[in-house]
Amino acid sequence: MYGIKAIVGKELRRVFKDKKMVMSLFVLPVLMVVGIFALMSVLIKGRTDDIEAHEPVVYIANAPTSFESFASAAGLTGYIEPALESGDWLDNAKAGLLDATVDLIVCFPDNFESAVMTGADELASVTIPQIEVYYNPSEDYSSQARSVYQTYFEMYKQGLLANRFGDYSAVMMFDVTDNQIQDEDKAAGKMLGMMLPYFITMLIFAGAMGLGVDMIAGEKERGTLATMLLSPVNRQQIVLGKVFSLSILAVMSAAVYVVSMVAAVPALMKSVGGEDALSGLSINFTGVQIVQIVVLMIGVVLLYVSIICMVAVFAKNVKEASSYITPVYLVVIVVGMFTMYSSAEGVMYKYLIPVYGSSMAFKDILTREITMPNFLAAAISTYVVAALLVLVMTKAFNSEKVMFNA
């Protein structure tokens, strides 16, 4: 134990005594998260404000009298009625849609007024007139103008229907009201369960990768690991010292990310009026859930850190370790992504698969669908695999081939 304690102390000191390390592990991530979200919210807000403030250029051809009177009653102004005599006005306007000088073109047919004014007693002779609308979906201003005018057309239609039948509710027939009945915690858990395993993987790996490579492959390259190998301390203590200190640092850096995200994102979302998107994210945990999450989380951190250390142990130098670790990272990320859209469906052996099983278990804990045997399967397999990796590393630390390229 004395060896583990001394090594953990040294590794933590290495990071915390180094201002650059502290910056890159704990300060920059916070600045990055807050900065990116702040920038995004400013940009998004600027864009939406701009679109809303934009005065759309709308051509309405052949507007019937009833529409004009509706428009003036509804306060719809600013559209242009083109001179129909010049035959190529439509082509010019369409070209305007393409180069974004025109946002919307509306063409009423000639018989529109007479068709919509047909009374309720002459329904047999009713024809349905077509209003042609031209817009450009790849232009924000144009899309916005179209959706605004769609709303006006709906209001206009309701007015005409009321005119034909005396009362709009006579033709509305029915209305639909949606009522959501769901377990809020389960719904939030489902959403979190989709993202959490993936995030944990990313954050733990991102925090531990560079550090782990330096801690083992770097020390090997610098010849400082050999100094430690000359001390009477057991190799397993050296391995565990490295794994534990890296785990502590990885958890701390992940925690810094999560805390800054939780603190910054809601405030920034609110500033762009997107707080609805977050309303589904409040969740209450039960005591059992918390214990299960903590137990599994520690196992997963130890497993991921062991994977990273393992790669670093077998690499000859930092360069080799960095190039080996990227594909490993990708594999773990892909497995994490699998779990986003699939489910272990309570089949026990699936929970025994390393990385995949623990991700599945996280998901099920959050949706409260986990059974105790499945949880134990996932937890035990995670710890066992981490322990096996530690044993393999201890063997590697005793191997002159791995340690001294001899």
Add this chain to the structure above:
Amino acid sequence: MIEINNLTKIYKLSSNQMKKLKTKNSTKVAVDKVSFSAEAGEILGLLGPNGAGKTTTLRCIATLLKPTEGSITVQGHDTVSEPEAVRSSIGFLTNEIKLDPQFSAKYLFHFFGRLHKVPEDVLEERRKELFTYFGIDGFEDKKIEELSTGMKQKAAIAVSLVHDPDIVIFDEPTSGLDIITARSVTDYLLELKKKGKLVIISTHIMSEAEKLCDRLVVIIDGKKTAEGTLENIYEATGTNNLEDAFFELYKENHKEER
């Protein structure tokens, strides 16, 4: 004491290494059936040209490498079956084994002291003694990377002696050091001998070997070619200085590979 019996170390070469060495053999015999022993209170010198197998022999004694054949015991402990006991009793220093550049000499001294289970009060005392002797006490809080080459080497020596080992093994202890620093190192080795420690050094500097060593083991191409006191070796080779003696031995024993 150290006893080496028929030590043989054979490296397996990777195809890359084979290309580099321009050889078709997939193995390289670094040390070939070497036997010798060393007692407390003497300085034993391993003398040989570069690549003769000196460092490999020392690394085998320090348990960093395992003998392919033969055995080594240090203070009665076998290096393969009881490596931890062996490591407790030796202080080992070589050029390729370095101190962490980000830490201060003081911190590393205490760190390795803890790994060697040296009690804190003893540790403090030893640090004062060693740091004062090597003149590091003024720089003990500086990071290793900020120290000069000589100061780094002296710090490494101090750290390797943290547990007051009975056996001190230094691989080319003065290489890269200026004459003054080198002198303080060799003086300290003599002092260790006076205290009854067993000191083994490897060197290819003849004058150093002449001045320091009570006995010499000459290794050429992995084989022991001579062993004994300076006088023994002069006598055997019919010379009166170590450099000539060494050339005689080299001519006799080194076969050019064709």
